[in-house]
């Protein structure tokens with residue numbers, strides 16, 4: 001299925017990425033190089049090791065929306081309204097994206113899923129999305145996803161949202177995630193990575209997922225942080241300033 005109808009004969013590689021495009025990409029495109037580098041940034045933040053032989057991530061780039069839609073209608077109709085998506089099976093990790101003005105953030109996001117699933121396929125949805133949202137803003141930003149800060153600040157003010165790590169842990173269906181879910185998943189991730197004790201917990205938890213022995217986060221975070229839901233809100237207020 002993969003690649004059929006794609007009409008691609010362009011394949012570039014950047015680290016463990018294989019880039020296929022239905023248009024000619026410059027051999028050393030800065031964004032493609034950055035996406036290759038992103039694996040090392042992800043390894044540093046999460047403590048995951050990518051050295052073991054594993055499935056590479058294939059990235060399919062479409063020159064425009066029409067080309068993407070044509071392909072998606074035939075192969076992945078459920079994603080027709082998206083600009084980019086990630087799909088996996090036992091033998092492949094594929095990212096599909098429109099090469100448009102949002103390509104950088106879309107690709108950073110979906111490629112994060114690709115890298116994560118290459119070594120820790122049973123990661124809980126919230127941290128999988130939280131890390132994708134953390135990395136989509138690109139290098140030099142410390143993962144600060146300003147759109148989510150603003151979204152949550154408004155939701156808090158309008159009393160349409162209260163944080164709950166327990167609720168985050170209960171999420172399992174990516175098709176049911178709301179914008180607030182993405183934002184909260186990002187905020188927990190950003191919060192936990194902002195202090196060394198909790199960042200160390202993230203790394204040890206990720207190690208467990210890599211070794212397929214994943215355990216619940218809520219009890220572990222409560223053990224390290226007094227009233228984490230409240231502390232999360234303080235983190236949000238600090239970011240807003």
Ligand SMILES: [Zn+2]
Pocket residue numbers: 109113128129132
């Ligand atoms: Zn995602």
